[in-house]
Amino acid sequence: MPAGSAAGALAAIALFLGPGLGLTVCLPGFAKTGLARRLAFAYLLGVAWIGLFLYAASHFGGMPIGAPLVFLAAFIPLSAGAAVAVGLLVTRKWLAPPAARPRRPLQALGWIGLSLLAALVSFSVLANALTHPLDDWDGRMTWSAQAIFIREAGSVDAEILRSPKTFVSHPRYPLLMPLAQVAVLEATGSDDERAFRAVYAAFFPALVLLVVDAGRRWSGRRAALLTTFALLTIPWIPFDREGGAAGAYSDLPLACFFGGGLLLLIRGRPRVSHGVAAGLLLAAAVLTKNEGLPEAAITLVLAGGSGLTALRRRVRSVRARLLATAAASGLVLAAFVLLFSWRSAVPNRYDESYFETFSVLSFVSNLASGRSFSTLPMIAARMFSTGMWGLFWWSAPLVFLTAAPTLRRPPTTFLAIAAATPVVVAWSAYSQVSAAIYYAGVTWNRILLQAAVPGFALLALAVRRLLSAVRSRHKA
Amino acid sequence: MPSTVKPDLASPPHALKRVRWRALRHLRVGAGTVALVLLIGTGVAHMVHRSSLVLSDARRWAALDLREARRKTFGAAYTDAIQTIRRELPSDATYLLVPRSTPVGWELWIRYDLAPRRPILLQPRAGGGLRGPKGTAVPKWVDWAVVPGDEGVPVLVTRGQLLSGRRAHDAGR
Numbered sequence: 001m002p003a004g005s006a007a008g009a010l011a012a013i014a015l016f017l018g019p020g021l022g023l024t025v026c027l028p029g030f031a032k033t034g035l036a037r038r039l040a041f042a043y044l045l046g047v048a049w050i051g052l053f054l055y056a057a058s059h060f061g062g063m064p065i066g067a068p069l070v071f072l073a074a075f076i077p078l079s080a081g082a083a084v085a086v087g088l089l090v091t092r093k094w095l096a097p098p099a100a101r102p103r104r105p106l107q108a109l110g111w112i113g114l115s116l117l118a119a120l121v122s123f124s125v126l127a128n129a130l131t132h133p134l135d136d137w138d139g140r141m142t143w144s145a146q147a148i149f150i151r152e153a154g155s156v157d158a159e160i161l162r163s164p165k166t167f168v169s170h171p172r173y174p175l176l177m178p179l180a181q182v183a184v185l186e187a188t189g190s191d192d193e194r195a196f197r198a199v200y201a202a203f204f205p206a207l208v209l210l211v212v213d214a215g216r217r218w219s220g221r222r223a224a225l226l227t228t229f230a231l232l233t234i235p236w237i238p239f240d241r242e243g244g245a246a247g248a249y250s251d252l253p254l255a256c257f258f259g260g261g262l263l264l265l266i267r268g269r270p271r272v273s274h275g276v277a278a279g280l281l282l283a284a285a286v287l288t289k290n291e292g293l294p295e296a297a298i299t300l301v302l303a304g305g306s307g308l309t310a311l312r313r314r315v316r317s318v319r320a321r322l323l324a325t326a327a328a329s330g331l332v333l334a335a336f337v338l339l340f341s342w343r344s345a346v347p348n349r350y351d352e353s354y355f356e357t358f359s360v361l362s363f364v365s366n367l368a369s370g371r372s373f374s375t376l377p378m379i380a381a382r383m384f385s386t387g388m389w390g391l392f393w394w395s396a397p398l399v400f401l402t403a404a405p406t407l408r409r410p411p412t413t414f415l416a417i418a419a420a421t422p423v424v425v426a427w428s429a430y431s432q433v434s435a436a437i438y439y440a441g442v443t444w445n446r447i448l449l450q451a452a453v454p455g456f457a458l459l460a461l462a463v464r465r466l467l468s469a470v471r472s473r474h475k476a
Numbered sequence: 477m478p479s480t481v482k483p484d485l486a487s488p489p490h491a492l493k494r495v496r497w498r499a500l501r502h503l504r505v506g507a508g509t510v511a512l513v514l515l516i517g518t519g520v521a522h523m524v525h526r527s528s529l530v531l532s533d534a535r536r537w538a539a540l541d542l543r544e545a546r547r548k549t550f551g552a553a554y555t556d557a558i559q560t561i562r563r564e565l566p567s568d569a570t571y572l573l574v575p576r577s578t579p580v581g582w583e584l585w586i587r588y589d590l591a592p593r594r595p596i597l598l599q600p601r602a603g604g605g606l607r608g609p610k611g612t613a614v615p616k617w618v619d620w621a622v623v624p625g626d627e628g629v630p631v632l633v634t635r636g637q638l639l640s641g642r643r644a645h646d647a648g649r
Contacts, residue, residue, distance in 0.1 A: 005542075117520060124527040127534035133546045137581070140588040152567065152592030160594050165609045167573060167587060167597035192542055226512065233519020235526055349609070390522060395515035402508030466512065469505045 005130045009198030012184040013043070016199070019074045020046025022081025023280075025088075029264075029273035040209035043202060044260050045277060047253065048284035049077060050183050051176040052335065055156055055287060059342050064154040065179070067186045074187075110225050117232050122205040125238045125245045129197035136241035137442075139248030142170045144193065147178035151185060156342060164347040172346050172355075174339055176287040177250045196248070203252045204238050204245035207231075210259045210453050215460035217263070218411045223464035227456050230396060236388040236445060243446040250289045251446040257285035258295040258418075259453020265303040265328055266414055269317040275324030278303075279331030286335040290354070291422055291450060293339075296332050298421045300325060302414045309410065352433055362432075367424070369431030375440035382444045389445075396459060403465035405458070412461060418454035422447050550585075553629045558589045561632045565620060570594040572614065572638065574606065576624035586622060586630050595622075604646035606639075614639070 020042030024030040030038060053073040057063040134144055149160045149168070156175050160166045181196040188195050211231050215224025231237070241247040264270065264278035282299055285292035307321035348355075366372065383393040405412045426447040430436040448455070537545060547555045565571060573595040576582040587595050596615060598606040608614050614635075621638040625631040633641070 117523065120527045121523055124530040124534070128530050131534045131537035131540070131545065133542065133549050135549055137584075141581070141584045145588045145591050148588075148591035160592075163594075165596055165612075165615070166570075167583070167595040167609075169584065194542065226516065229516045229520065230512075232523060233515055235523065239526060239530060390519045391515050392519070395511040398511040399508050399515070402504045402511075463512065466505065466508045469501075470509060473502065473505060 005192060005194045008184075008188045008190055008192060008195035009126065009130050011188050012195045012198050013202050015070075015074060015184060015187050016046030016050060016180070016202075017043050018046065019049055019077040019081075020044065022077035022079070023049060023277070025081040025085050026077065027273035027277050029271040029277060036209055037213050040206045040213070041260060041264075041277065043206050044256050044284075045280055046077075047180050047199070048176075048257065048280045050074060051179045051287065052280070052283055054179045054183060055175060055342070056338055058154075058156045059338060062155075065150065065156070065182055065186070066154060067189070070183045070186045073183070107222060107225065114225060114228055114232070117229075118205060118208050121232060121238050122201070122208075125201045125204055126198060128239075128246055129201040130194050132194075132197075134193045134197060134248055136247035136249065138242070138250075142173055143178050143250055144181060144196075144248050145169070146171075146173070146175060147181035147185075147196075150175065150178060151182045157345065161346050164349060167350065169350045172343050172348050172351065174287040174289065174292070175342075176284055177248075177253055180253075181248075200248055200252065201245050203256050206256050207237070207252065207259070207452060210256060210263060211456045214259070214263055214453055214457035217267070218415075218457055219460035219464040222467055223460045226463050226467075227460040230392065230459065231452070231456055233390045234388075234392050235390055237449060237452075240388065240445075242442070243449065249446065251449050254285055254288045254292055254295070255450045255452045257281045257288060258292065258299065258450060261285065261296065261328070262299050262302075262418055262454060265299060265324060266306060266411070266418075269320050270303075270324035271320065272323050272327050275327030276331070278324070279328035282328060283331045283335035286332060287339055291425055291447075293336070294425050295418075295421055295450065296335075298418060300329050300332060302417060303328065306410065306414065352429075354429055354432060357432060363428050366428040366431035371436045372427050372431040375430050375436050375444075378437050378440045379444050382441065383448075399466060400459060400462045403462045403469060405461035405465060412458065415454040415458045415461075419451040419458060422450040551627075551629075553627070557625070557629045557631070558586075561590060561622065561630060562593075564632055565590070565593055567592055568594075569620065570596060570618050571632075572596050572598050572618050572621035572635065574598050574621060574623045574638070576628060579628070582624060582628055590622065606642055 017039070021038070023045045024033065024038050024042050030041065033041070050070070050073045053076075054065055054069060057069060057073075058065050063069055134140060146161075146168070150156055150158050153159060156179070161168060161171045180199055184196040184199055185191065208228060208231060212224050212228050215227045219227070236244050237252070238245045243249045243251050245252055258281075261278040261282040264274045264281070267274070270278075278299075282292075282296035285296045303321065303325040307318060307325055310318040310321055383389060386394075407413050407416065426443060430440055433439050537548075540548065543555070543559075571590070571593055573583050573586060575597065583595075583597060596608060596618060598608060598614060598621075601607045606614050616635075619635055621633050621635055622630050623633055623638060623641075
């Protein structure tokens with residue numbers, strides 16, 4: 001592995017991890033968070049913060065995007081985090097994460113095995129990123145091309161995006177991930193695309209840790225362990241260039257932002273700082289891909305719904321839930337205003353024009369469109385491809401059906417709605433394009449990836465029921 | 477009057493139902509367990525194997541610098557042609573880009589490799605010649621064009637060379 005690109009990759013990951021850790025120190029909701037979970041959220045918050053900062057500073061503030069602005073964006077949370085950490089250490093208020101409960105030897109072995117497998121897969125994705133040039137379709141067509149254009153212009157309002165004659169694919173796609181690429185290249189002072197490829201590779205371990213967190217929260221350790229093993233059996237998510245961690249598509253980052261925001265907001269007693277962190281992640285989702293907007297919106301609706309349910313049941317956490325939701329909503333609204341303002345000056349061309357023809361009525365009627373149903377054979381071919389998914393879609397539905405969790409319990413319903421959102425949005429969009437089968441073929445796996453965190457949390461609930469059924473059978 | 481019948485003395489149809497229900501439940505739990513074990517067992521073995529392949533491939537590529545890696549990925553002729561055009565065309569230049577019918581997306585690759593140079597995409601006109609974006613004429617203020625050469629290798633030509641070549645092509649049809 002070339003030493004230069006390895007150093008660049010480490011610098012790229014540290015550029016986001018450092019400020020993210022600063023944010024998790026500043027936000028008291030992460031005080032009792034364990035190291036692995038904290039690292040995952042820190043990485044996501046770091047990418048979200050730097051991307052949002054550059055986007056807003058460039059568009060609203062007219063500040064040139066370059067190394068000074070990138071370092072300023074990183075310096076603010078880093079220094080704030082360091083100051084808070086010193087303060088906590090001086091006043092001895094630093095909360096150590098709760099000590100791990102003693103585990104059974106078999107389970108401990110399972111966690112060691114899971115960690116080794118996750119590390120092996122993540123390291124191999126990183127090694128691939130550091131040695132191969134970028135050669136995936138959407139990365140070269142849209143995300144990385146846009147990154148080069150805005151880096152050259154030093155602005156998200158680059159002339160090439162605004163000029164109607166220039167050949168730019170999807171010029172109105174949100175720019176958060178291209179900005180993350182620019183941040184890496186500016187910070188490392190390099191043009192080497194292998195540096196920013198490492199940023200995408202690092203989203204894979206973040207996704208794994210989010211799935212562990214979701215599983216443990218709602219289904220317990222054993223179900224979380226088995227469910228995360230199930231995630232790690234899917235080859236395409238880490239290794240595929242067309243949408244997986246080995247490419248420069250924005251779907252994996254979106255899956256992490258959406259899933260992370262959901263995990264922070266849908267909880268028994270969220271703190272306002274959870275709401276702020278969730279707001280940052282959901283705002284990043286809005287500015288990462290078009291699908292991020294409905295996914296962030298549904299997360300806020302579910303969080304608001306859980307607040308109202310608590311109000312009806314007169315549960316004590318009503319205020320906490322509503323405050324956290326309000327904090328997150330404020331940040332998402334700000335991101336929406338930014339996106340709307342930036343996009344209004346960019347003429348659309350070389351795009352499918354979903355937004356130009358969108359209406360709620362057409363969205364609903366599209367769900368029953370024959371064109372969408374015509375994609376079913378392609379969807380089935382994608383899902384049952386063992387090269388892409390391994391045996392996941394041959395086995396997981398069986399696990400789920402044999403121990404399906406009841407929909408009446410709140411986390412199950414919320415998770416099912418969240419997991420269904422990207423799928424429903426894509427299903428409706430397929431009816432709007434003439435080559436629906438082609439589009440289903442190139443997007444369906446990525447749509448499922450976007451639903452990964454709530455989807456695997458649902459699977460974990462089923463695995464827990466299966467495990468308890470097996471245990472009761474043994475007892476009998 | 478409350479029933480005092482003990483479970484094991486239940487009427488035969490009820491007992492049979494319970495046995496069937498239990499068998500079905502056992503079958504369900506068994507099927508779910510087997511599916512989970514199969515998924516994780518085969519999947520973990522496959523992922524360890526796949527990761528080792530990716531790692532050994534990365535080890536082979538690690539000796540290459542970025543240019544060599546690009547030559548190996550996209551072909552030496554293509555990579556060298558891109559390097560030549562990047563040297564000749566200033567980074568703030570605008571150029572006309574003529575697509576290639578196959579493979580689909582050739583122009584997308586060229587645009588990325590020549591970025592941040594600004595492309596204006598041209599398309600063949602039905603009656604011959606070329607048209608600019610939204611059916612407009614080929615812009616006169618752009619001096620350079622990138623056209624597909626043999627086997628997709630891009631070639632930099634002047635606007636005049638592009639148009640005269642196109643006229644000759646249309647006349648020969």
